[in-house]
Amino acid sequence: MTLTDSTIDTRQGTVVDGPALWSAQAQMPAVLGRQLVIERGEGSYIFTAEGQRLFDGTAGLWHANVGHSHPEIAQAAYDQMLKLETYHVFQRYANDRAIELGERLAAISPIERAKAILNSGGSDAIDVACKLARRHWQREGRSTKQIILSREHSYHGLHAYGTSIAGLDFNREGLGTDSLVPETALVSHDDIAAVEATIRSIGPENIAAIFTEAIQGTGGVNPPEPGYLEGLQRLCTEHDILLVIDEVITGFGRTGEWFASQRYGLEPDMVTFAKGVTSGYAPLGGVLVAPRLWEPFYVDDTTTPVFRHGATYAGHATAAAVAIANLDIIERERLVPRVRELEQVLRTELDALQQRSEAVVDVRVAGFLGGISLDDRLDNARVADRAVELGFIARCLRGNTLQLSPPFIVSDREVVDYVAAIEQAITEEAGR
CATH class of the missing domain: 3.40.640.10 (Type I PLP-dependent aspartate aminotransferase-like (Major domain))
Incomplete structure (x- = not known):
């Protein structure tokens, strides 16, 4: 018998529905109803359809080097x-x-x-x-x-x-x-x-x-x-x-x-x-x-x-x-040498974060790329979700890691604020 929607055995759970778009790399029931629909971008920030302004701390998928919506x-x-x-x-x-x-x-x-x-x-x-x-x-x-x-x-x-x-x-x-x-x-x-x-x-x-x-x-x-x-x-x-x-x-x-x-x-x-x-x-x-x-x-x-x-x-x-x-x-705009400056800012901030937080197992920086590995008792997905609530995007990776890779156009102050928001999210998750 050929399986159709009406013959699939769903006794293990209810089939959920949603937008026709099948999201990439997603466990679909976990994301439906909580997707962030990005409507526009401006420099190092993106804006959701609901009007939330988010610092794009991952440059999309590592790519928005010169920022968004450059005329x-x-x-x-x-x-x-x-x-x-x-x-x-x-x-x-x-x-x-x-x-x-x-x-x-x-x-x-x-x-x-x-x-x-x-x-x-x-x-x-x-x-x-x-x-x-x-x-x-x-x-x-x-x-x-x-x-x-x-x-x-x-x-x-x-x-x-x-x-x-x-x-x-x-x-x-x-x-x-x-x-x-x-x-x-x-x-x-x-x-x-x-x-x-x-x-x-x-x-x-x-x-x-x-x-x-x-x-x-x-x-x-x-x-x-x-x-x-x-x-x-x-x-x-x-x-x-x-x-x-x-x-x-x-x-x-x-x-x-x-x-x-x-x-x-x-x-x-x-x-x-x-x-x-x-x-x-x-x-x-x-x-x-x-x-x-x-x-x-x-x-x-x-x-x-x-x-x-x-x-x-x-x-x-x-x-x-x-x-x-x-x-x-x-x-x-000399963004390649600017990356070398931003690397030092990110390294300083992440090293200090690791010194302050027992929940941070390791930090890694190479260029304007940063990784924060968290103690196994923490859930990096929950930390990333809390960071979004605070207005900052980080991405969850293998090894209970958070990825940080903002656009090249950010200021030193924005890097400091970004790491501070991540620290707040980590601290709150550790205190649960």
């Missing part, structure tokens, strides 16, 4: 749409804004002489990078190098490849297999000796690439242990494995450099990006690719292979125009 970016999108909304970049076709953005990205890339593959977001970028890693070794005639390594607690989006290399079990549950793409494996998130042991166990001749976030985001805001990323670089060089840095969160200034790869002195073969490239004003992501990978596909010969990537909105002209305007603002 210059809106004007750039408007002007571009009146000229050309978009045209695809397949085969001999391109559009001028996609070409311009590619040059702009290559100029600030941590990879010298990089080529830019453009698409619609971070999950797209991961999918393309995984395929290019495998395609590279197949073209090289080293067909056994297929396995993609990634770290425990990692997050790389939710396309099939991103789900497969995720180090968060809850994103892989219930899909009928441990990994949608079988040639994947996890390595230690903090022990480089354990990573090396895994590489030797699997066999470097079977490994195509190691993917890593420079700073783990969704996994709990985890900066790398000293020497860890440098260790990955060394292992990749020694064993001829591609190093791919996922900078979907950290790219475009979040760590006080254009890319975290520059902060940590890395030389990746690929860098994936999204979010901050447009500050969320348009969906755009992509991959920066090193000459080692792209040059064989550019050889002037009729036998040169084709890398089969591409999507309808790859190189979208309006999204590219938005990205260019966003990068102009970041450069003109």
Whole structure:
């Protein structure tokens, strides 16, 4: 018998209904009736449909670097749409804004002489990078190098490849297999000796690439242990494995450099990006690719292979125009060096919070990214809900952690007030 709404067994509970929109990453009965409907934004603040003003302490999903509703970016999108909304970049076709953005990205890339593959977001970028890693070794005639390594607690989006290399079990549950793409494996998130042991166990001749976030985001805001990323670089060089840095969160200034790869002195073969490239004003992501990978596909010969990537909105002209305007603002307002100043303010405030509160187990800061780990007796979701009541947004992550990552345009005073509100919410929850 085919199950329909009328035949589903609901004896375990009542089926609840609500808006037609199925919210992302939500246990739906827990959010229905208490959803915050965001109606508008202004700078570092957003406003709900009910009129509540909230400090956007997470910059949306880590992306609103220049704040909300910036008129210059809106004007750039408007002007571009009146000229050309978009045209695809397949085969001999391109559009001028996609070409311009590619040059702009290559100029600030941590990879010298990089080529830019453009698409619609971070999950797209991961999918393309995984395929290019495998395609590279197949073209090289080293067909056994297929396995993609990634770290425990990692997050790389939710396309099939991103789900497969995720180090968060809850994103892989219930899909009928441990990994949608079988040639994947996890390595230690903090022990480089354990990573090396895994590489030797699997066999470097079977490994195509190691993917890593420079700073783990969704996994709990985890900066790398000293020497860890440098260790990955060394292992990749020694064993001829591609190093791919996922900078979907950290790219475009979040760590006080254009890319975290520059902060940590890395030389990746690929860098994936999204979010901050447009500050969320348009969906755009992509991959920066090193000459080692792209040059064989550019050889002037009729036998040169084709890398089969591409999507309808790859190189979208309006999204590219938005990205260019966003990068102009970041450069003109010197927001990358400003992040280095904000990092020190956030670090000072969070260190002081940990000293004052026994409920705070750990605090972590890297760039303008902060994580607060709470004692297991507290519920981080309740703390975040109370913070919203106080007018501030924080996000719950793995490890009973709260994420703090405001836009780059905030004042020192706003950072101080933000942490004070979080402290008040923690103190009240601890006193329950």
